[in-house]
Amino acid sequence: MWVAVGKPLTGMGAHKVRLNEEFLFFEKGTLRTDSQQVPLAQIWDVDAMQSMVQKSRGVGSIRVHVGRGNRMEFVLLEDLPDFREGVDKINELSRRARQAEQQRRNTQHITYQGQPAHQPYPSAPAPAVEPAPQKPSSEEIFGQLERLGDLRDKGYITDDDFNAKKAELLSRL
Structure with a gap:
């Protein structure tokens, strides 16, 4: 040069x-x-x-x-x-x-699943045959709600995703 x-x-x-x-x-x-x-x-x-x-x-x-x-x-x-x-x-x-x-530094790489590549909570692939779900305890549901709140606060999921999953979990009580 x-x-x-x-x-x-x-x-x-x-x-x-x-x-x-x-x-x-x-x-x-x-x-x-x-x-x-x-x-x-x-x-x-x-x-x-x-x-x-x-x-x-x-x-x-x-x-x-x-x-x-x-x-x-x-x-x-x-x-x-x-x-x-x-x-x-x-x-x-x-x-x-x-x-x-x-x-x-400003570039974010997206995986083929549409999730950020650095996401610490990757979604597991769905099993071929799902076993019958067991009813979770209220402690498990509230624990899941807390983890979902943390994911939302860190920007890994949207408010809409959080509210949809929250409604689903609360309906199990």
């Missing part, structure tokens, strides 16, 4: 930056190399900066604001040619990555 190599005044220790659809990769160093990758969905802001010396050399710096949990880190990529193009690309791809992450 975008690749850049820094041009520092000393000619040593230049930043090498690479951007793809998922990560921003960067490394710096001459005798020792420090490398890091940042998921684009964690990038919250990108700033362009250019000092007078950088302006005369046709380079600039990019400051990347990275959200790591509940703290913010900053990465400074210095002396890059075409740094404005880098800012635009990083902003565009990180915005897309954050939107995709948000959509993934």
Whole structure:
């Protein structure tokens, strides 16, 4: 997507930056190399900066604001040619990555039975031959009503489902 190599005044220790659809990769160093990758969905802001010396050399710096949990880190990529193009690309791809992450978090998967996939109370398949029902005790009925109320409160069943089952259970008393 975008690749850049820094041009520092000393000619040593230049930043090498690479951007793809998922990560921003960067490394710096001459005798020792420090490398890091940042998921684009964690990038919250990108700033362009250019000092007078950088302006005369046709380079600039990019400051990347990275959200790591509940703290913010900053990465400074210095002396890059075409740094404005880098800012635009990083902003565009990180915005897309954050939107995709948000959509993934907001997506609910439904099973073929029409129930949420994460539902903790899956319905059991009906037996081929049902035995004759025994009359439940009032304690069992009230226990079932409490469990139904919990399911309704947690959003697993609707008020209509709750009221229909409640009427059925109360008719057994």
